[in-house]
Amino acid sequence: MDLYARVNIMDGRSVRLPHGNVADAIVLDSDPLARAQSWVEAGADRIHLVDLDAAAFREYGNRPLIDEIINALDVPVQVAGGIRSPLEAQRNIDAGAWRIVMGTAAIEDQNMVWDLCRDHPGKIVVSIDVRPDGEIATRGWTMNSGRYLEEVLIEMSSAGAAAIVLAEAGRDALEDGPDLRLHLEALEAVDVPVIAGGGVRNLDDLRDLVRLQAMGRGLDGIIVGREVTSGRFTVEEAKKVLIEIPADQLTQEIIETPKVPRSLAKSEAAFKKVAEELERAAAAAREAVKRIKSSDVDAAMSRGLAISGHLQKADEVLSKIAKRHAFRDDQDD
Missing domain, CATH: 1.20.58 (Methane Monooxygenase Hydroxylase; Chain G, domain 1)
Structure with missing residues (x-):
């Protein structure tokens, strides 16, 4: 399992979103490249780079900075935020992005996802924001799609998505624990790698996610960010958790999943x-x-x-x- 470190970029600066709303963004520093490099030096396996200006305002002024970060790092970088067209997807891939992450555009334009997965195999990741009732939220949690988790998972799996980033709409990662059943449902629904994208409160939450197993596999990765920058735990501590869970202490300790005949x-x-x-x-x-x-x-x-x-x-x-x-x-x- 890989540890992804999130770097949110807004107006050329690194920011933190306390409640997932860009209006509440808190500036962390003015050097996102240095922040990304510090994550790598601390031991992060992957960088999850989010262009908030592109996502929220369709402004792409951060793209040259993102290109610089991609080329400066020695670990794979997946880019998210504002990728709504084949042209923008191609531009990021040509710039060296390991993978690109699509959210609302993927939910609303399934044909585009199929075309992109065909043209760029292994490069297209779909981010799904799920409400407590299983409905998929779009447009920064402001809209309901009328579609539900399992059908979207099957659709994106059929299209050829390289992975799914699963997040819980409205959840504050520093206050609420992850919905383990939601992640288990995703693992059971499709064979596509699933990445927990909603963050964790502490190392116990991280252990719970690491233990999850369904259909003989677990989560492919976990994205962390402000839980580390706010001092809840270190990257080194998180990396130890990723490898310390023995095989006989998996899902059944957390969720008693009924056996299907x-x-x-x-x-x-x-x-x-x-x-x-x-x-x-x-x-x-x-x-x-x-x-x-x-x-x-x-x-x-x-x-x-x-x-x-x-x-x-x-x-x-x-x-x-x-x-x-x-x-x-x-x-x-």
Whole structure:
């Protein structure tokens, strides 16, 4: 598991957001590069760089500074904030970003995500902000998307996202502990690497996240920031936690997850496969509509063939599920 260190940049300075609101930003220093370098020297595995001006105001004056930081560091840097178009995604990747992180744009324009994941495999990360009821929040927690965690996870997994950054909308990381069940749900829903992006209060919270296991895997990484800068713990202490949890002290210590019977587990996996194929069909249909609007009928028809293929695969899986359960009912009789 990797430790990501967050560097928030606003107006060329490093800032902290006490409650996730740029209006409350507190300036930490005027040298984000030095801050990023200090994180690396302390032992951070990755840097999570957030351009708050681009995210909140669509102002991109920090981009030259971000390019400088990317090229100055010896660890991978993933860039977040204001990446809303293929052009901006390409620009950051060309500048040397290890990966780019998309938030609202990914939720609202699924076609773009599919295209970017196809054009830049392994480079596109999707950040998902989840409310307590599972609904996805967008536009800096100010809007409700009407969509929920599992469906978005399956969609982004099908698109080919390199990872998911999972955060809890409205949560104050220094006051409230992480929602372990939420992270466990994400691990169970898809095979895509999941990164805990909401921060932790202390080392105990960090240990709880490290212990989480589902489907034979745990979280891929954890992003920390102000819990370190405010003196709750050090990077060195956090790194020790990442490697100190023995295999026999994983999920069951924190959350008693009911065991699913093997027959039902097969059905669960099959229905997930159906959902993935239907999502691929839906994405191809959206692309076909876009092609028709641009008068590219041949391309639209080719998308139609793709839709048919995905629907056929979904139907085949559903038929297998029906046969399996029919056989089980006969056995019960």
